[in-house]
Amino acid sequence: MTAPPPPLPVVDGLELPEPQRALLNPGGLLAGRDGETHRLPRYFYRIDSWEQALATPVSPNFGLWEFVDVDVREPAALRMFPRYVPTAVSLLAAALETFRGEVGMPVRIAANGGYRSPSHALSTGGSPHCWATAADIYRLGSEYLDTPARIERYGTIARRVLPFARVRPTGAAIGLADDHLHVDIGYVTAVPRGASERDDESPG
Ligand SMILES: [Zn+2]
Numbered sequence: 295m296t297a298p299p300p301p302l303p304v305v306d307g308l309e310l311p312e313p314q315r316a317l318l319n320p321g322g323l324l325a326g327r328d329g330e331t332h333r334l335p336r337y338f339y340r341i342d343s344w345e346q347a348l349a350t351p352v353s354p355n356f357g358l359w360e361f362v363d364v365d366v367r368e369p370a371a372l373r374m375f376p377r378y379v380p381t382a383v384s385l386l387a388a389a390l391e392t393f394r395g396e397v398g399m400p401v402r403i404a405a406n407g408g409y410r411s412p413s414h415a416l417s418t419g420g421s422p423h424c425w426a427t428a429a430d431i432y433r434l435g436s437e438y439l440d441t442p443a444r445i446e447r448y449g450t451i452a453r454r455v456l457p458f459a460r461v462r463p464t465g466a467a468i469g470l471a472d473d474h475l476h477v478d479i480g481y482v483t484a485v486p487r488g489a490s491e492r493d494d495e496s497p498g
Pocket residue numbers: 407423428429430476477
């Protein structure tokens with residue numbers, strides 16, 4: 295039996311070098327298409343390699359890599375290691391565990407469907423994906439969520455076991471999911487041990 299990997303280091307996004315700081319905009323405000331404005335996460339876990347992402351569990355059934363798999367729509371500087379993921383990813387994983395327990399099948403998150411930085415090309419409209427608090431689920435076990443009926447069936451379960459989560463309705467209109475189930479727990483920011491929140495360090 296091998297020892298579990300050590301917890302990932304927590305970093306203050308305000309202390310990151312450029313261009314990562316500018317691209318992540320830690321503690322900055324992000325306006326959404328719904329007219330709401332939200333403050334972006336300030337604290338991140340640092341991931342030093344893809345191997346580390348593969349080897350690091352966030353919860354019993356979710357690995358860190360599943361939340362940080364992005365393509366070229368994420369700026370190159372944020373695809374190079376070390377990479378950074380908001381610490382609230384652990385809360386998202388805990389919520390997804392509840393859902394997984396109910397459906398009794400592996401829950402698969404789409405590429406670009408976990409954490410996306412606010413600089414990601416798909417991060418329009420103030421998406422909670424920029425908080426690492428949203429997941430686009432495209433497959434459950436061997437079943438692809440590619441029809442409105444399947445998405446709605448599992449969306450109903452998600453709403454029942456996660457009553458405070460947002461489960462996006464299905465539909466073909468812009469912003470509505472038609473090949474995955476979007477579940478998010480809102481604009482949650484997490485401040486883990488090791489992260490200081492002094493006023494004179496707070497973002498402007
Ligand atoms: Zn989504």
